[in-house]
Amino acid sequence: MERWDRIGRAAAYGAAAALVPYLVIKVSWVVGSLLGLLPVGRGFSLGGWLVLNTLTIGMAAAGITLGLALVRPWGMRIPGPLVGFLAWVGSGFLVSILPFVVVSTLINSEAGSSAGSGNSGADAAIPAWEAALLQCSFAGTGIALAVALPAYLWRRWPHALRRPERTDPHGSSGPVWPVVTGAVTGLAWLYWAAGGSLGIAHRDERPAGWHVLVGVSACWALVASGAVLALVRRRSTRLPYPLLLASAWLGSGSMFAWSGWRLPATVYVALANPSDISYPENVAVAVTLHITAVLTGVGIMRTLLRGEPGRASVTDSTRQPAERVGRLP
Template identity: 55%
Template sequence: MDRWDRVGRNAAYGTALALSPYLLIKVSWVIGSLVGVLPIGEGFGLAGWLVLNTVTVGMAVTGIALVLALVRPWGMRIPGALVTFCSWVGSGFLVSVLPFAAFSALLGGGGEPSGGDDTAMPVWEGVLIEFSFVGMGLGLALAVPAYLRRRWPDAFAGRVGDGPRGAVPWAAVVGAVVGLVWLHWAAGGTLGIAHPAERTTDGEVLAVAWGFWAIAGSAAVWTLARARPAGLPRWLPLVIGWVGSGSLFAWSAWKVPLVLYVAMAHPADVTPPENPAVALALHLCAVVAGAAMMRTLARTRYRGSRGAAIHDTGRSTAVS
């Protein structure tokens, strides 16, 4: 076992341990609300609160199983596409917002940066939830590359200019536009904003994180598709594109049902700052763009691997 594998293994086990408090807290919220000893979250009825927190319980269990699959022998027997998809979504959720979590911690805030399922909680619960999210994000940032390196050792080899040049993917353009809208909102812009007074500092910081990764991921996909600059190591735009496309897909896939719920249920105590129709259209564009960008990244990897193999074969023939 080399140094990268040891780092990945320790990170994965640490991540599983860090995520355990979040799982236990979410289970307690579900059970406590059912028996009436814990309050229901602001803006939710009992059914909606139970559904939301049951989903997050499932996400926590999946997260623990995922990080163990990254380092345990049985994880190598799981179809690579399934592990890759779950790792991509998890990285998009958490690695992309690690700066947000750090900023929130500096301000003394707590709780999960998901928007919409928080409730009045004891300080210790908020601290444990924040610890779980930060631990999961850091763990994925270390364990996922080690897994990919072990399962597909040639995935990040070579340089950007090794593969053929293609057209600029439409998904990169859409992702960049979505990112610019989020940055526009974070800067105080009112285009698509129905209730400016409902803006919060946390919401603006999160919009900065979303916007940054949307534009960075789009730029990375453009770089790989256009094969420019030619001397850039391929692993750099692949990593940035991985996190950026995952952030677009994961966060907006999470926000779409929340936006629909608020638009249809009209809870009296929840008023999002964005126009619901604009927010829904933006998140749907982000989901589609993120998925298409990831498809481009996967095709670039396979194309690059084949090109490298052909190049090596030709070089070997010439030498012999």
């Protein structure tokens, strides 16, 4: 385990370092737009452009802080629920954006110059090298966190990653409604990603990137539903317990983070009705699915945090490794 811990610590530093170029670029966009030296992204007003990029600057700063918290001694003293929530939301964003970036890059490279006519918002204002650097920052952070986070969890809450004892092999250890709502939401998104038109208001406004992102979200919703179903049922399964735990964690985080992000944006577009922005989905259907996804993500996380009889929960075990903090480098 010492070798795995060293790898996890190096990955945590790598996650923080990977976000630095993203942070620098976003700060330069804000400063350059205020001074009139850089153009505003296509489809944005100056105020909207500044608000969006200021928000992403805060997210990047939080990501850098999270990466350092996973390796520095003071990270072991941060309240467990805060670290867990930030890691849950951050990993939820990244596991969806990484496949989206990879697939979108392949689609755009195959489409050639015609891909530049898509409505990706700010792409006309971004040089190719900046776009590549932003994608590398996302990819590097996601890969590094995928290694650093399990190492941190094992270091701080080793008991939470072990399969609990099953006293009743035919019973259930949690509610099943997140399984149902997650599966329904995932199937609806998968139907849209495959080209289904039921619930779509603007059929001609579905670029390839939209299909990819909706499809990735659908896959994570279905993965989370299947994983939590295996966890709440007391019947044995051949899948490793850490794999089920990670799948439920990442899938629920993806649903909560992305639908929590898109829900206010969808409501804003529906109420403000801007002339240069429109979503292909029917607003009522999209809002219903996003609300369901957010509630499902919270429900799955509550299921994961339920304390088993005779087993310390994640939040309760926060105090267990306190004596180890002084020995951390």
